[in-house]
Each structure stands twice: as structure tokens, then as C-alpha cells.
Amino acid sequence: TTRIVLAKRPHGVPTDECFRFEEVQLPTLADGQVLLRIDYLSLDPYMRGRMNAAKSYAMPTEIGDTMPGGTVATVLESRSSSVTAGEQVLSYSGWQTHAVADGATVRRLDPAAAPVQTALGVLGMPGFTAYAGLRNIGRPTAGETLVVAAATGPVGSMVGQLAQRAGARAVGIAGGPDKVEFLRAGLGFDAALDHRAPDFREQLAAAVPEGVDVYFENVGGGVFDAVFPLLNTFGRVPVCGLAANYNLTGLPTGTDRVPALLAGILTRSLTFRGFIQSEWAATQFDDFLAEVAPEVAAGRIRYREDVVDGLENAPEAFRGLLAGRNFGKLLVRPNA
Ligand code: NDP
Secondary structure (H helix, E strand, O other): OEEEEEOOOOOOOOOHHHEEEEEOOOOOOOOOEEEEEEEEEEOOOHHHHHOOOOOOOOOOOOOOOEOOOOEEEEEEEEOOOOOOOOOEEEEOOOOEOEEEEEHHHOEEOOOOOOOHHHHHOOOOHHHHHHHHHHHHHHOOOOOOEEEEOOOOOHHHHHHHHHHHHOOOEEEEEEOOHHHHHHHHHHOOOOEEEEOOOOOHHHHHHHHOOOOEEEEEEOOOHHHHHHHHHHEEEEEEEEEOOOHHHOOOOOOOOOOOOHHHHHHHHHHOOOEEEEOOOHHHHHHHHHHHHHHHHHHHHOOOOOOOEEEEEOHHHHHHHHHHHHHOOOOOEEEEEOOO
16 A cells, blocks of 8 residues: 655644655455555545644544545455445545455445445535534524535535524635635525635625624634624534634734633623534434435535545645635545
């Protein structure tokens, strides 16, 4: 297999020196194992956190370890009773072209039910993140207004569409005119805004005449600053991700805004609740698939993918993910 290992911990944006390509011989299969050819590797913002030494909700990737990641693969050889050669599976094999896995840890995919790579996006972890954050924390109801940024990505695009199904108005925020146009025309958001526009704050205020009831927090940064004053009493903020911060190397300078933030939370009775989707995966993932998969199959919930060919292009694609150069769920085809 060709694989990419973590060579060095990044300071800021992960440079090429942080990644090392290695050619290694895979071990022969033991009982219960399967040999996989990776068809799709999912690139996700959380991987940036794993590159740091600090322990987060998951252990950091060690120097010299294969970069982690969800994958869709074809079984080339099986010594497991649960899968046979030729089947496609969801595995967690990381940044490589081939892998050996325990047959019990992979999930079989039905290519007739949905394109297999959707198990990494709209029908996988990111789609479920949107579902779980709304069901358990955001709880949008009819007539309310929801705002979400990174809205063309796999989490944000699902957040907006699920909020609309609950009867709420969905306002999407994204970087650049093409993404904004896609939010409006492609995904049917009620309003869409470019966070890079010089008058973004004014545009946002105009787009939410009745304030914001749910802010699904994907990015932090300037978008948070613009949304916070617009949150209504009893507003809910599922704190899902802070993509604007992942490459920061220190705290921002300037006035301490924590007192104003806490005062706003207090006086407007706001609920901020952080979450990791795995909290609800065991109990709610099946509900998610049962509710959402038929809608995706019927084209009533839409999604977009951004597919990059060649494992050698994964580091640059990953840098692009945190800078907004991806347009839709970012996937790499390591063997293409
Ligand atoms: P995306 O494909 O949406 O990629 C991240 C996007 O963030 C970029 O494309 C960019 O979009 C946007 N972004 C980056 N910097 C800024 C900025 N300064 N201001 C505004 N937007 C910015 O990723 P996902 O859909 O996979 O993930 C979305 C969020 O959800 C991430 O924060 C991720 O960490 C989080 N997440 C959390 C999980 C959990 O369990 N809590 C699970 C999965 C994801 P644009 O071009 O529009 O600016």
C-alpha cells in the first residue's frame, strides 16, 4: 500500500513537511481479516485537531502513524465470514491506497440503495452530525429562523434542509458567489449570504428580520460575531465546529469580549451546547438513516460532492478544506 503518515506536527496550516508518503507491504491476512482497496477517503475538518499533540475528545495521531479517516473500500480478499470479496464496505482505514482490516469492524454497503460514497457524507457521519445537533439541541420549529455557515459543506447543507423540513426558515452562509448561488438555487435555502462580503453584517441583519432562533455553529470567527447580537431570547446554539479557528496558533489580541458574551447568554436566556456526534450515534443513527435516506434517494434532500483524484493530492485538498476551497463533501479517490 501507499500511505500518508503524520511526519511532523503542524504550526498553523499543515505544510507538506507534515506529511510523509510511505510504501509498505501489507501483512498476509489472518483469520477474520479482509484486504481492502480504498475507493474513497473522506477528508474532514476534525483531522486537523488530531494532528496536534493535545488530547481532545479523541487521542492525537502519533508521529509516524497513518493519517486517520473514514473510507469506502472494495473487499479484494476475505478471511471473514461477514463479508465476501467484491463487496463494498465502510471502514476506517485512513489515508492509504489499500488496507487490512478486521472484518467485524467494516459495514457492508448496498450500491443499489445509494452511491457508496454517500456513506461518508450525506448519509454518513457529517449528515448525522447535522441531524443529531438539530434533534437534540437546535430543535427548530415552524416559523423560526435558523442560521448556519459552511452551508455548502456536508454538515451545513443537511442542517439547512432539515430545518426547512421542520418548517423553519434556513439562512445559509458560505464563502464566495458560486457557493451562495448554489445555496439558493441548488439547495433551496430561504436566503444565502457570502461571509466575505464587505457588508456581510448588514446583509445578515436584513436577512433575519425576526432575529435568529437557532444558530448551528460550524465556524466561529467573524460569522459568530455577526450572528451573536441577532440571537433571540431562548435561542439555541449547537456548538458543532469552529472551522475558522483550526489553524490558529494563538489567542486573538484585543478587548476581552467574554463578559459581553456571558451577559448576552444570561439576559437572552440562550442555550449553548457543544456536542460530538458520537454521543448519539449508537441510539439515533438508525433513525437518521430511516428518515433521511429515502429523502436523499427521492432527490428531496440534495447534496454536493467535491472529488479529488490521487492520494498524492490529499494534503493540498486537506489544506483547501479549512480554507473553503472545497465545494461540497470533500472526498479523495486514492487509487484514481
Ligand atoms: P466543510 O466541508 O463545510 O468544510 C469546512 C468549511 O468551513 C469550509 O469549506 C469553509 O466554507 C468554512 N470556513 C472555513 N473558515 C471559515 C471562516 N473563517 N468563516 C466562515 N466559514 C469558514 O466541513 P464539514 O461540513 O465536514 O464540517 C463543518 C463543521 O462541522 C466543521 O467545523 C467540523 O469540524 C464540524 N463537525 C463537527 C462534528 C461533531 O461531532 N461535533 C462532526 C463533523 C463535523 P466556506 O467556503 O463556505 O467559507
